[in-house]
Amino acid sequence: xxxxxxxxxxxxxxxxxxxxxxxxxxxxxxxxxxxxxxxxxxxxxxxxxxxxxxxxxxxxxxxxxxxxxxxxxxxxxxxxxxxxxxxxxxxxxxxxxxxxxxxxxxxxxxxxxxxxxxxxxxxxxxxxxxxxxxxxxxxxxxxxxxxxxxxxxxxxxxxxxxxxxxxxxxxxxxxxxxxxxxxxxxxxxxxxxxxxxxxxxxxxxxxxxxxxxxxxxxxxxxxxxxxxxxxxxxxxxxxxxxxxxxxxxxxxxxxxxxxxxxxxxxxxxxxxxxxxxxxxxxxxxxxxxxxxxxxxxxxxxxxxxxxxxxxxxxxxxxxxxxxxxxxxxxxxxxxxxxxxxxxxxxxxxxxxxxxxxxxxxxxxxxxxxxxxxxxxxxxxxxxxxxxxxxxxxxxxxxxxxxxxxxxxxxxxxxxxxxxxxxxxxxxxxxxxxxxxxxxxxxxxxxxxxxxxxxxxxxxxxxxxxxxxxxxxxxxxxxxxxxxxxxxxxxxxxxxxxxxxxxxxxxxxxxxxxxxx
Amino acid sequence: xxxxxxxxxxxxxxxxxxxxxxxxxxxxxxxxxxxxxxxxxxxxxxxxxxxxxxxxxxxxxxxxxxxxxxxxxxxxxxxxxxxxxxxxxxxxxxxxxxxxxxxxxxxxxxxxxxxxxxxxxxxxxxxxxxxxxxxxxxxxxxxxxxxxxxxxxxxxxxxxxx
Numbered sequence: 001x002x003x004x005x006x007x008x009x010x011x012x013x014x015x016x017x018x019x020x021x022x023x024x025x026x027x028x029x030x031x032x033x034x035x036x037x038x039x040x041x042x043x044x045x046x047x048x049x050x051x052x053x054x055x056x057x058x059x060x061x062x063x064x065x066x067x068x069x070x071x072x073x074x075x076x077x078x079x080x081x082x083x084x085x086x087x088x089x090x091x092x093x094x095x096x097x098x099x100x101x102x103x104x105x106x107x108x109x110x111x112x113x114x115x116x117x118x119x120x121x122x123x124x125x126x127x128x129x130x131x132x133x134x135x136x137x138x139x140x141x142x143x144x145x146x147x148x149x150x151x152x153x154x155x156x157x158x159x160x161x162x163x164x165x166x167x168x169x170x171x172x173x174x175x176x177x178x179x180x181x182x183x184x185x186x187x188x189x190x191x192x193x194x195x196x197x198x199x200x201x202x203x204x205x206x207x208x209x210x211x212x213x214x215x216x217x218x219x220x221x222x223x224x225x226x227x228x229x230x231x232x233x234x235x236x237x238x239x240x241x242x243x244x245x246x247x248x249x250x251x252x253x254x255x256x257x258x259x260x261x262x263x264x265x266x267x268x269x270x271x272x273x274x275x276x277x278x279x280x281x282x283x284x285x286x287x288x289x290x291x292x293x294x295x296x297x298x299x300x301x302x303x304x305x306x307x308x309x310x311x312x313x314x315x316x317x318x319x320x321x322x323x324x325x326x327x328x329x330x331x332x333x334x335x336x337x338x339x340x341x342x343x344x345x346x347x348x349x350x351x352x353x354x355x356x357x358x359x360x361x362x363x364x365x366x367x368x369x370x371x372x373x374x375x376x377x378x379x380x381x382x383x384x385x386x387x388x389x390x391x392x393x394x395x396x397x398x399x400x401x402x403x404x405x406x407x408x409x410x411x412x413x414x415x416x417x418x419x420x421x422x423x424x425x426x427x428x429x430x431x432x433x434x435x436x437x438x439x440x441x442x443x444x445x446x447x448x449x450x451x452x453x454x455x456x457x458x459x460x461x462x463x464x465x466x467x468x469x470x471x472x473x474x475x476x477x478x479x480x481x482x483x484x485x486x487x488x489x490x491x492x493x494x495x496x497x498x499x500x501x502x503x504x505x506x507x508x509x510x511x512x513x514x515x516x
Numbered sequence: 517x518x519x520x521x522x523x524x525x526x527x528x529x530x531x532x533x534x535x536x537x538x539x540x541x542x543x544x545x546x547x548x549x550x551x552x553x554x555x556x557x558x559x560x561x562x563x564x565x566x567x568x569x570x571x572x573x574x575x576x577x578x579x580x581x582x583x584x585x586x587x588x589x590x591x592x593x594x595x596x597x598x599x600x601x602x603x604x605x606x607x608x609x610x611x612x613x614x615x616x617x618x619x620x621x622x623x624x625x626x627x628x629x630x631x632x633x634x635x636x637x638x639x640x641x642x643x644x645x646x647x648x649x650x651x652x653x654x655x656x657x658x659x660x661x662x663x664x665x666x667x668x669x670x671x672x673x674x675x676x677x678x
Contacts, residue, residue, distance in 0.1 A: 011648045014661035046650035185606030188647035223553070223590055224646050226659060264549050264588030267644060282580070283587040299546075341650060343611035348650020356590030371612075380607055384644075416649065418611045427607070434606075434644065 002035045002080045003055040008114065009042035009195055010119055010227045011188075016065075016067060018321035023071040024052070033080060041196025043110030044350030045097055057081035062089040071459035098365055102328060103352045104336050105309060106189075106314045108197050111339035115234050117242055120199040126244065130317030132207045133252050135304050137167045140211040144314060146322035148334030153307030154382065154411045154487070155272075156333075156400045159314075165294040166212030170308050174257075175303040177279065178311055180221040180228070181263050181270040184383025186342040186414030189350060190308035194228035196222065198235035199313075202245065202258060207318060209256040217256060220275050222263040231416030232260045237243060240375055249514075267384075267438040271486045272305045274440055285440045286486045297379025307412070310336060330356035333399035335437055343416035344370045353398075359393035363417055370419035378418040378427075378503065382411020383493035384434050388427065408492075424503035429457040431495040439488060445480045452476060453496065462509030470500065470507065532564045533558060539572035544584040545574040548584050552591050556647075561592040597639035599677045602656040603665075605642040609652035613666070617653045618642075620667035624674055638677065 006012070006021045021037055028035040043051060048064030052074075061082035063074060070087060077085040089095060092110070103109065112119035120126070132140050142435060145160030166174060178201065182190035193201060205217045220228050236258050247255045261279055263269050264476045269278045273287035276298050297303025313335060317325045326334045334354035339362055341348045346368030353362070363369065370376050378388045387408035388395065394405055403410050416426075432453035441447045456473045460466055477493030484490040500507060537554045541547035551570060556562050562585050571581040585591050605616055618629065625633045625640055632639040648654035651663040657673065665673065 010661050013665060014648055014654060014663035017649065049651070142677075143598060182647065185645040186608040186649045187645075188649055191647040224643060224656070226656075227661075262550060262553055264553065265590035265643070266588050278549065279546065281546040281574075281576075281584065282546075283583050342608040343649060343652070345650065384607060414608075414649070416608045416611055422611065429611075430607070430610070438644070492572060 002033065003038060004035050004080065005038050005040040005053040005060065005110075005369075006050060007042040007054075007110070008039035009049070009192060009225075010225070011046055012042055012049040012051070013227070014349070015049045015065075019068050020050050020052065020066050020071065023068045023147060024074075025033055027071050027075050031075060033075075034378070035080060036040065037395060038113050041109050041112060041114045041324055042192060043092065043194060044106060045095065046349040047345070047347050049091070050093070051110075052079075054082050058082070059091045060091060062092040062095070063087040064089045071274070083098045094461070097349070100366070101352050102143075102336050102354050103391060104325070104328070105193070105200075105312045105338055106197075106352045107316075108348055109192065109350065112197070114196050114231055115238060117199065119236055120197075123198055124319065125315075126307075127317035129203045129206055129244070129319045130250075132210050133250060133254060134293060135505055137211050137213055140207060140318070141167050141321045143317060144211065147313075147317040147325040148314050148329070148332070149310065149317065149325065150333065150400065152305060152309035152337070152412065154184075154409070156410070156422060159306060159310050162294055162304055162306070163208065163211045165292070166214065166302050169295055169302045169411075171297075171302045173216070173301045174212055175298045175301055176208045176212065176214045176217040177275070177298060177303055177305045178205055178217065178219040178308060179211075179270060179272060179275055179305055180219050180225075180308050181275060182225075182308070182412065183267040183270045184385075184412050184414050186338050186380065186416035187383060187412045188342070189338040189340050189413060191225050191228050192350060193308055193312055195231050198232050198314050199244075200315060201232070201237050201308055202235060204314040205258060206245065206249065206256045207314050208304055208306065208311060210254055212302075215255050215257065215260045215306065218279055218298070219258065219260045220263060220269070220279055221260055222269075225264055229260060229262060236260065236480040256398065266440075267372075267434075267489055269442045271488060273486070275305065276303070283440070285442050286488075288485060302324040328354035330354070330397070330399050331401055333401065337398070337413050338408070339398065339413045339415055341367045341415050341417070344374075344419045345417045346371060347501065355399040356397050358394065359389070359398060359415070362398070362415060365393060367417065370417060374419040374421075377422050378424060380416040380418070380427075380495065381414070382409045383414050384431060385487060385494055386411045387494045388424065388502060389498070390502045391456045393502075400510075407494075423460050424499040424506040425509075426456065428496045428499040428507075430455055431492055431499075432457060435488060443483070443489060445483040446485070446492070448486075449476055449480045449489060450492060452491070453480075457496075460507050461509070461513075466508065473500070532569055534569045534572055536671070538570055542572045544627050545576050547635040548574060548576075548581070549588070552585055552588075556591060561595045564593050597637050599638045600641060600656075601673075602641045602646075602650075603629075604644070604646050604652060604654045606645040608649035609654055612652040614653035616667050617665050617670060620670040621674075624670055638674065640654070649654060
């Protein structure tokens with residue numbers, strides 16, 4: 001029996017993976033070739049999707065960008081024996097994009113069937129949880145603290161400290177909430193984990209429950225990720241049946257229940273307090289802090305809220321020890337980060353590397369620069385609230401502190417590349433417009449400032465009182481930064497002002513045209 | 517006999533699909549978003565007339581139910597077209613030519629983003645990131661993902677809708 005792997009990842013499906021799987025099954029049956037088609041997770045090499053892999057004695061051989069119309073010719077070339085074909089990529093694990101990574105969180109990506117518990121356990125799954133079940137909450141917290149893990153959602157708050165707070169507070173009920181409202185443009189690591197390795201997230205959340213003394217968890221997943229939602233639900237049912245969730249996990253005294261909740265298209269619900277409101281069935285309006293959610297969170301009870309990637313880093317830390325994780329990285333940014341390369345790039349996808357890798361290595365080395373060799377003009381780091389940097393800043397090291405010192409932020413690790421055709425004034429305008437569309441409306445600087453921001457940028461672009469309006473824009477941005485309740489209004493000035501500072505020529509077009 | 521039962525069921529509260537959906541979630545107020553998703557899935561939209569029944573079932577005020585239904589971009593209080601195209605308008609897709617794809621869709625369907633074609637066939641909506649960022653522009657077409665859309669492939673994409 002020949003094993004053929006075709007991803008069930010949403011991006012692979014968007015590029016025709018379901019139809020390709022069907023065509024391969026039909027053709028194999030017609031040719032009486034015995035094949036087993038496994039719908040695996042994605043390797044995270046987006047430009048090769050759908051990536052069809054065949055198991056051979058030497059390892060898995062890949063065929064990239066397969067279309068239904070290629071299937072007959074692939075069979076004619078005996079791809080099922082790993083033979084040569086124009087779509088052939090050779091041994092998948094030797095592809096430099098993959099080989100040069102340091103995959104801890106994405107260790108199983110592309111290798112396993114996402115909903116096979118057997119696969120998960122055969123590839124190191126639940127090792128972390130097994131260790132955690134034998135430890136006290138305090139000991140788990142200590143391990144996470146020593147690993148140096150910081151929140152991967154964007155703020156970079158020390159995860160262990162958050163867990164310590166929950167561990168120490170007394171309450172009749174505590175909750176673990178996973179923020180899977182990955183709304184930042186250019187980010188997709190959460191989606192790929194939830195679709196591709198859902199047991200990893202479950203394992204991480206159960207460990208958090210043990211650490212903090214919580215018995216109930218929620219995953220708040222955005223509705224734009226229908227495949228992640230269905231895969232998570234399936235995985236939770238399987239894990240519950242196998243007693244990795246539910247009452248008396250693996251015969252211990254510990255219990256943990258997990259539920260998936262759908263978001264409904266509101267970007268603001270990625271802000272943790274808005275997410276809590278939404279989980280309570282309310283409008284996603286931001287809450288004022290303090291009190292912090294670790295003390296007063298979901299339904300007023302102490303709650304840990306972490307991003308998908310934060311929870312997913314924990315099983316490795318427990319399984320291999322805090323030091324093994326902390327050995328990666330630089331400065332105060334320990335461990336690895338699954339960077340997400342998107343936008344206008346030859347080779348986009350997931351690049352998990354230790355902190356400290358340069359933007360140039362990611363964008364040019366892994367990504368291959370913009371499509372068709374066009375010059376790179378700008379890169380947006382960390383989603384719609386992150387800064388734009390120019391081609392002269394590609395040597396920035398990717399860690400929390402270096403980026404902050406350079407007026408940028410890592411955010412959720414999204415990296416969006418723009419070529420020379422981009423109009424940065426339009427990107428700045430879009431940042432304000434997006435804030436106006438997605439603001440929850442609770443605080444004035446965000447609700448009204450964003451709309452005024454669009455208007456001011458329109459005036460600048462039209463050349464109307466340009467210098468005075470640029471000053472006004474700067475002043476408005478300062479007000480939004482200082483006066484907004486949360487990061488939505490507080491960080492929208494970051495893309496706007498970085499565009500103004502690094503690309504002033506785009507805000508001066510009418511004047512220049514007149515001069516010419 | 518069966519017919520008699522049907523008539524009786526219609527008179528009981530169970531006949532209201534909305535009440536039945538709320539009961540699926542044990543009438544828990546925190547499940548309001550899930551309930552609205554299910555209502556929209558089954559009825560095509562969230563009729564304003566269904567909100568009092570939902571509010572009643574969950575023991576919340578009508579204003580609260582209305583407030584939630586109108587806060588979230590996903591919920592439609594008015595019927596949409598038979599097909600819904602959610603096209604990504606966020607930065608990563610913009611960098612790959614997303615705005616040109618949106619313009620092509622608007623032209624082909626003769627609607628603006630947020631509108632429904634005059635024959636009621638297609639609703640065109642903006643969405644902000646589907647997580648398909650390396651291979652944009654991306655869209656959800658009747659819930660099915662599409663990536664690497666080009667202005668030249670827009671017509672074929674619309675024709676596929678039956």
